[in-house]
Amino acid sequence: MRIWPGSLAGRTALLLLIGLILVQAAGLTIHALDRVELQTFIQTREIAGRGFMLWRNLAVLPSERRNAVLPDIELPAGLTASYDLQPAVHADMPPVTPEVARRFRLDGPPPPFGAARFRPREILVGGIPPAGFAMSMRFADGGWLNLRVEPPPPRPWHSENFLWAFIAMSCCAVALILWGVRRMIRPVAELAAAADTLGRNFNAPPLPEGGPTETATAARAFNTMASRIRRFVDDRTQMLAAIGHDLRTPITRLRLRAEFMEDDEQRRKMLNDLGEMEAMIDATLAFARDDAATEPSVAFDLAALCQTVLDEAVDAAPDRADVIVYNGPDRLRAQGRPAALKRALANLVSNALAYGGNARLRLEHEPHGACIRVEDSGPGIPQAELEQAFQPFRRLEGSRNRETGGTGLGLTIARNILRGHGGDVVLSNREEGGLQALVTLPGAT
Ligand SMILES: Nc1ncnc2c1ncn2[C@@H]1O[C@H](COP(=O)(O)OP(=O)(O)O)[C@@H](O)[C@H]1O
Ligand SMILES: [Mg+2]
Numbered sequence: 318m319r320i321w322p323g324s325l326a327g328r329t330a331l332l333l334l335i336g337l338i339l340v341q342a343a344g345l346t347i348h349a350l351d352r353v354e355l356q357t358f359i360q361t362r363e364i365a366g367r368g369f370m371l372w373r374n375l376a377v378l379p380s381e382r383r384n385a386v387l388p389d390i391e392l393p394a395g396l397t398a399s400y401d402l403q404p405a406v407h408a409d410m411p412p413v414t415p416e417v418a419r420r421f422r423l424d425g426p427p428p429p430f431g432a433a434r435f436r437p438r439e440i441l442v443g444g445i446p447p448a449g450f451a452m453s454m455r456f457a458d459g460g461w462l463n464l465r466v467e468p469p470p471p472r473p474w475h476s477e478n479f480l481w482a483f484i485a486m487s488c489c490a491v492a493l494i495l496w497g498v499r500r501m502i503r504p505v506a507e508l509a510a511a512a513d514t515l516g517r518n519f520n521a522p523p524l525p526e527g528g529p530t531e532t533a534t535a536a537r538a539f540n541t542m543a544s545r546i547r548r549f550v551d552d553r554t555q556m557l558a559a560i561g562h563d564l565r566t567p568i569t570r571l572r573l574r575a576e577f578m579e580d581d582e583q584r585r586k587m588l589n590d591l592g593e594m595e596a597m598i599d600a601t602l603a604f605a606r607d608d609a610a611t612e613p614s615v616a617f618d619l620a621a622l623c624q625t626v627l628d629e630a631v632d633a634a635p636d637r638a639d640v641i642v643y644n645g646p647d648r649l650r651a652q653g654r655p656a657a658l659k660r661a662l663a664n665l666v667s668n669a670l671a672y673g674g675n676a677r678l679r680l681e682h683e684p685h686g687a688c689i690r691v692e693d694s695g696p697g698i699p700q701a702e703l704e705q706a707f708q709p710f711r712r713l714e715g716s717r718n719r720e721t722g723g724t725g726l727g728l729t730i731a732r733n734i735l736r737g738h739g740g741d742v743v744l745s746n747r748e749e750g751g752l753q754a755l756v757t758l759p760g761a762t
Contacts, residue, residue, distance in 0.1 A: 324502075325502055325505060326498050326499055326502040329498045329501075329502065330494055330495055330498045333494045333498065334491065334494060337487070337490055337491070337494065341483075341487055341490075345483070348473075348474075349473030349474065350473075352471070352472075352473055352474065352475070353471045353472075353473055356471040356472070357420070357468075357471050360393075360395065360468050360469075360471065361420055361421060361468070363393045364393055364395055364396045364421070364466055364468060365421055365422070367392055367393050367396060368396060368398075368452075368464050368466070369428055371390060371392070371398055371462070371464075372430070372437070372454060372462055373430075373431070373435065374386070374390065375387070375400065375456070375462055376430075376435045376456060376457075377435070380456065380458050380459070380460050383400045383460065384400050387399070387400055394468075394469055395449075395466060395467055395468040395469050396464065396465070396466055397464070397465045397467075398462060398463065398464050398465070399462075399463045400460060400461070400462055400463075401460070401461050401463055402459070402460055402461070403461060404439075404441050404453030404455070404461045404463065405451050405453050405461070405463035405465070406441035406442060406443040406451050406452065406453040406463075407443065410443030410444060410445070410451065411443070411444040411446060412443070412444050413442055413443070413444040413450045414444060414446075414447075414448070416448070417444065417448055417449070417450050421450070421466070423442055423450070427440065434457055437454035437455055437456070437462075438455040438456070438457055439453075439454070439455040440452065440453070440454050440455075441453040441454075445465070445466075445467060448467075448468065448470075449465070449466050449467035449468065450466050451463065451464065451465050451466070452464045452466070501529075504528055504529075504532035504535070504536070505532075507524065508524065508532075508535055508536065508539060511524050511539060511543075512539070513739070515543050515546070516739050517614070517653075517737065517738050517739040517759075517760075518614050519546075519547055519550065519737075520547075521543075523540040523543065523544075524536040524539055524540055526540065554605050555605075557601060557604070557605040558602060558605040558606070560601075561598045561601040561602040561605060562602065564594075564598055565595075565598060568591055568594055568595055568598070571587075571591055572588065572591050575587040575588055575591065593724075596724050597710065597724045597725075597726075599724075600724040600726040601726070603730075604726055604729070604730055604733075612654040612655075612656055612657055613654070614652060614653055614654055615652070615653075615654075615655065616650060616651070616652050617650075617651060617652075617653070617655045618648055618649065618650060618651075619649040619650070619651040619658075619680065619687055619758070619761055620645055620646050620647055620648050620649040620680055621648070622655055622658060622659055622662070623643060623645065623662060623678055623680050623689065624643055625659065626659055626662045626663050626666055626678070627641050627642075627643050627666065627676070627678055629663065630663070630666050630667065630670060630676065634670065637670065637674075637675070640674065640675035640676070641666075641670070641675070641676050641677075642675075642676070642677040642678070643677075643678050643680075644677065644678070644679040644680070645678070645679060645680030645681065646680065646682065649680060649682055649687060649761055650761065650762050651686075651687060651758065651760060651761040651762070652760045652761075653738045653758070653760065654734075654737075654738070657734045657737070658734060658735075658738065658758075660730065660731075660734060661730065661731040661732075661734040661735055661742070661756075662678070662689065662691070662731075662756070664727035664728065664730060664731045665691040665727075665728075665731055665742070665754045665756070666678065666691055667723075667727065668691075668693075668723075668727055668728070668752075668754070669691050669692065669693035669695070669752070669754075670693070671723065672693070672695050672696070672752070673693020673694055673695025673696075673751050673752060674693065674694070674695055675693050675694060675695075676691060676692070676693055677690075677691070677692045677693070678690070678691050678692075679692070682761060683757075683761075685759055686740070686757065686758050686759035686760050686761045687757075687758045687761035688755070688756070688757055688758075689755075689756040689758065690753055690754070690755055690756070691753070691754040691756070692747060692751060692752070692753045692754075693751045693752055694747075694749065694750055694751035695750075695751050695752060696750075696751075697746040697747070697750065697751055697752045698713060698744060698746065698752060699713075700746065703743075703744045703745065703746075704744075706728050706744060707728045707729055707732050707744075708725075708729065709725065709726055709729045710724065710725040710726060711725050711728075711729075712724075712725040728742075728744075731754075735756060735757075735758065738758055738759070738760075739758075739759045739760070740756065740757045740758040740759055741756075741757055742754055742755065742756045742757075743755050
């Protein structure tokens with residue numbers, strides 16, 4: 318079933334080509350049939366007319382000269398003649414087929430031979446399969462003119478040139494179809510590419526709105542949709558930033574009031590909670606600021622970026638330098654927003670260090686991009702909660718204490734950034750124990 322192509326261009330081209338072949342075949346057949354008919358007509362007339370002339374020419378000659386003259390008379394293809402003492406038509410020849418009889422008018426009256434002395438004394442006719450016949454006509458002074466008619470089969474075309482011209486014409490039509498289809502389908506491919514780009518880069522330039530009406534409409538609809546999505550995301554981000562910002566003032570007031578609380582224990586707890594709230598708001602604001610729009614997409618070295626993330630982790634915790642490991646190539650070109658990606662990877666590495674106690678980052682080049690695994694050998698996460706960990710402010714049981722320091726936004730932010738690049742991050746528990754964060758990032762070369 319490989320014959321039916323998958324692409325729209327392929328299908329359209331195939332349909333048009335089949336149509337072209339059918340039309341050409343029909344045209345060729347009509348032309349050939351017409352030619353065959355015309356050729357048969359001309360052939361018949363020529364053979365009949367020349368045969369008749371031959372008889373007249375010989376009939377006026379004395380019998381001894383007929384044999385001398387005969388070779389000099391030019392005869393059309395399919396007609397041979399001889400002058401003999403006996404008729405060539407004999408009793409065991411098959412009868413002439415009705416078709417041949419009709420074609421050469423053998424069933425009608427004999428042609429006008431002129432004066433009585435020129436008329437054949439006797440006419441014998443016998444068939445020569447498949448489409449010929451023999452005719453013997455006796456002269457008044459004895460002797461026979463033996464004609465043998467075997468018309469060559471008619472050819473459906475006259476010269477080779479016709480065939481070549483036909484082939485050239487078909488090739489031109491095929492080329493035109495392939496070119497035209499590709500040209501007409503191009504906007505569809507462009508639309509698909511634009512939709513793909515929008516998933517990774519919100520600020521991709523709009524599609525050109527030219528071309529045929531349908532493509533222009535589709536492009537316009539796409540551009541409208543893209544700008545609506547952009548506005549929607551912008552609104553949400555601004556709202557998030559505004560809420561985060563406005564919450565700060567009441568928290569500051571609460572902090573002031575807490576300072577005046579009598580009960581030391583209560584005051585300590587309250588200030589703790591307020592500190593936690595502030596941390597969450599800071600994270601929220603950072604998240605809101607992480608507007609994909611602000612950082613441009615550029616080409617960068619992903620391997621160097623991974624190593625920087627690990628180096629910074631070592632700087633933050635020098636005592637753990639020997640459990641922070643990088644496996645991967647020295648260079649890997651990628652396209653994206655490096656600062657955002659660095660943040661996403663740093664979040665994963667800091668989780669591995671905070672909850673697993675060590676971090677190994679493995680970078681691999683895959684057919685469709687890059688694949689990064691951040692692994693630790695800690696307790697991992699219960700299977701049912703692997704996805705929940707990505708929800709904002711979600712901190713799983715056991716890591717609730719502030720000691721590990723997070724606010725529950727790390728994975729949310731990481732996934733947000735990676736999906737903004739057309740990639741993703743998923744968590745899984747390793748067989749050897751510990752957690753693995755698998756990052757996929759398209760577009761690395
Ligand atoms: N490597 C890991 N090992 C075990 N648990 C993890 C790991 N990474 C993340 N988690 C769990 O997922 C939760 C959410 O992670 P994250 O979004 O980074 O928030 P945070 O680190 O600020 O708590 C963490 O609180 C922790 O319970
Ligand atoms: Mg974290």
